[in-house]
Amino acid sequence: MKNQNNKTILDVQNLHANTQSTEILKGINLTVKPGEIHAIMGLNGSGKSTFAKVLAGHPDYTATQGNIQFEQQDLLALSPEERAQAGIFLAFQYPIEIPGVANSQFLRLAYNTIQSKRGNDELDPLEFDDFVREKMKLLEMNPDFLDRSVNEGFSGGEKKRNEILQMALLEPTLGILDETDSGLDIDALKIVAKGVNHLSNSQNAMILITHYQRLLDHIVPDYVHVMEAGRIVKTGGKELALELEKHGYDWLHDDRHNNVGVSA
Amino acid sequence: MSEPANVDYLSCLFKSLDAKTDDSVNAGTSPENPQSWLKQLRAQAIENAGQLKWPTTKDEEWRFTDISSLAKLPFKPAQPGRIPALSDIQPYLIKEAVNRLVFVDGFFAPELSSIASESQMLIGNLAALATQHASTIMPHLGQHVQHQKNLFAALNTAFLHDGAVIVVPQNNVVDLPVHLLFISTQVETTHYPRCLIVGEANSKTTVIEDYVALQKNAEDAYITNSVAEFKLAANAQIQHVRLQRENQNAFHLANCAVSLDHASRYQAVSVSLGAKISRYNLDVRLEAETAESIIDGLALITDQQLADTHTCIDHLKPNCTSHQKHKCIADGNAHAVFNGKIIVRPHAQKTNSSQSSRNLLLSDKAQIDTKPQLEIFADDVKCAHGATVGQLDKEEIFYLKSRGLSELTARNLLTYAFGAEILDSVPVASLKHTLEQIVLNQTQSC
Known part of the structure; x- marks a missing residue:
């Protein structure tokens, strides 16, 4: 799905970020172009999820150095909601439960807010109901989930599907999936992967954050990046994930200077 | 521990009371003399009120709620006045409630009320029913609320002139809710709404107790001092919705007493939105085995409002159940209070009780005091409780x-x-x- 034009969706330069005065990200560089799927792998604590949260604007993290350009805008200057409106979407590792808010109400509010910011028409409840049910079919979700409170009592797999449903509704330019595969059984993983593949096109891009190769059997990345101690220490093609799966992350240390990959 | 009652306030009230006791008990629907039993009840309440002290923050029950400002107000009992047009109360009407009793400043307004011809229950205002149905009403009116101990319940009873009465006969199921609408229109007066709801054996009904304000100016001050009594006979079921939407300068002092017989079920939701200072006491007595009470409450307040909810659920007999959920949301400088007492008497084994108090502070200046209070004297019981205060x-x-x-x-x-x-x-x-x-x-x- 690589797009050969020179347009860039995301350009991260030397990004450093702190939480509670501890530096977690120590100089990340990453360029993402339309049509690309990037996987970011790495051990727990390597900074993968922090990177995802910094991109989405989580208030607990502060960028201390470097910059992020998102479609020619200074991303770090935008609030989380402005980022979402501009086309960033983060599928949460642990989606939040919101008792008392019907999922349908939440989805429509998010959809209409973003549509109106992008200058598009909003949908009334009936129109939206048709629209969302169509999108739910893609993820094989039971329409009953519309009437339940947001994520409340959803299983791990249902929560993750609800995240991808939101991505399908909000049509981001850059979708960031933070360990969307964790806690999914193989059937749910296939459904989620099918949804992501369906949403991926030549105009948008995806960043998949994952521990495991198995997601990448179903969503084939153009690039695989390995993070360690707050940096991307290795970049390669999809075969890098297979190598990691075979040899484990320690293998990197033996092989650090043997760069097999393409620079992203 | 109390300060002496505010002499000015009470004497002012009693003066107006003395003048009233010579009048007819009701406000125009019937010219006859007050029934002697009603007169006796009032005389007793007057005596009680005279002996009770004005509560101050030194009283444990009033620790968080300072009503000293109330004692300084020279509010006289409301007199019958102008009745609003039906169009004025239209926004408050509830479409499911074909039976509706409307009281304006405590006085029954038949022109605004509506009673379906086949209502399957005794429903009407006390003044109209007191004579003919004395044997039904007398055993309950003033018998459940503790006007011997509670000054405001005593005052309400002392000024008792009318009220809403619902008696659902044995085995009757009333599907549609009854709306009891209490409207205040006057300024700087006190009105004394009163309700008596009796569910006889195996009956079922839903009652909405609703307090609204129609003053021209939302700044207008007045006092509502209300009492509601519920009696549920064996296997009776009552759903009770209580809605307090007084204006922002009102004082709302309310007492509700519920007595439950064998296997009866009381389900209540109370919502407090209005009033400058509001205090709601709910006393539920589970007086026979397998009675059940489910009580939910919400106080949503802002600015300078104070909303205080005191509940007491008394398990007197074995195998009873009570569940309670109370939430407060306080913004601005508002102050919410919840005191939830649960008593399990020595013989009330196998009691199953739960209580949760969850509270949300929306501003740095808002305040919430919550106090679960369990008094358990039986050893084979299940009592769960929890309280949280937090921000978003x-x-x-x-x-x-x-x-x-x-x-x-x-x-x-x-x-x-x-x-x-x-x-x-x-x-x-x-x-x-x-x-x-x-x-x-x-x-x-x-």
Whole structure:
């Protein structure tokens, strides 16, 4: 799905970020172009999820150095909601439960807010109901989930599907999936992967954050990046994930200077 | 521990009372003399009121709620006045409630009320029913609320001139809710709404007790001192919705007493939105085995409002159940109080009781005091309780913002959701919808 034009969706330069005065990200560089799927792998604590949260604007993290350009805008200057409106979407590792808010109400509010910011028409409840049910079919979700409170009592797999449903509704330019595969059984993983593949096109891009190769059997990345101690220490093609799966992350240390990959 | 009662306030009230006892008990529907039993009840209450002290913050029961400002107000009992037009009360009407009793400043307004011809129950105003139905009403009126111990219940009973009466006969199921609408229109007066609801054996009914204000100016001050008594006979079921939407300068002092017989079930939701100072005492007595009470409450207040809810659920017999959920949302400089007492008497084995008090502070200046109070004297019981006071969860706010919602919208939605859980138990669809809209509007103005 690589797009050969020179347009860039995301350009991260030397990004450093702190939480509670501890530096977690120590100089990340990453360029993402339309049509690309990037996987970011790495051990727990390597900074993968922090990177995802910094991109989405989580208030607990502060960028201390470097910059992020998102479609020619200074991303770090935008609030989380402005980022979402501009086309960033983060599928949460642990989606939040919101008792008392019907999922349908939440989805429509998010959809209409973003549509109106992008200058598009909003949908009334009936129109939206048709629209969302169509999108739910893609993820094989039971329409009953519309009437339940947001994520409340959803299983791990249902929560993750609800995240991808939101991505399908909000049509981001850059979708960031933070360990969307964790806690999914193989059937749910296939459904989620099918949804992501369906949403991926030549105009948008995806960043998949994952521990495991198995997601990448179903969503084939153009690039695989390995993070360690707050940096991307290795970049390669999809075969890098297979190598990691075979040899484990320690293998990197033996092989650090043997760069097999393409620079992203 | 109390200060002496405020002599000026009480003497002013009693002076007006003396003048009134010579009058007819009712406000115009019937010219006859007050029934002697009613007169006796009032005389007893007057005596009680004279012996009770004005509560101060030195009293444990009034620790968080200072009503000294109330004692300084020279509010006289309301007199019958202008009756609003039906169009004025239209916004408050509930479409499911074909039976409706409306009281204006404590006085029955037959022109605004509506009673279906086949209502399957005794329903009407006390003054009209007191003579003919004395044998039904007398055993209950003033017998459940503790006017011997509670000054405001005593005052309400002392000034008792009319009220709403509902008696659902044995084996009758009344599907549609009854709306008891208490409207205040006057300024700087006190009115004394009163309710008596009796569910006889195997009966079932739903009652909406609703306090609204129609003063021209929302700044107008007045006092509502209300008493409601519920009696549930064996296997009776009553659903009780209580809605307090007084204006922002009102004082609302309310007592509700509920007595439950064998296997009866009382399900209540109370919502407090209005009043400058409000105090709601709910006393539930589970007096026979396998009685059940389910009580939910929501106080949503802002600015300088104070809302105080004191509940006491008394398990007197074995195998009874009580569940309670109370939530407060306080913004601005508001102050919410919840005191939830649960008593399990020595013989009340196998009691199953739960209580949760969850509270949301929306501003740095708001204050919430919550006090679960368990007094358990039996050893084979299940009593769960929990209390939390917190702010909106920042992970939840971030989640909503990451979906494009503004900070304000995210906060409003979460605040609404917090309150909506309680509204979910309102058993009347249109009222539930109205309340959701009210809470939505209120949370959006925060």
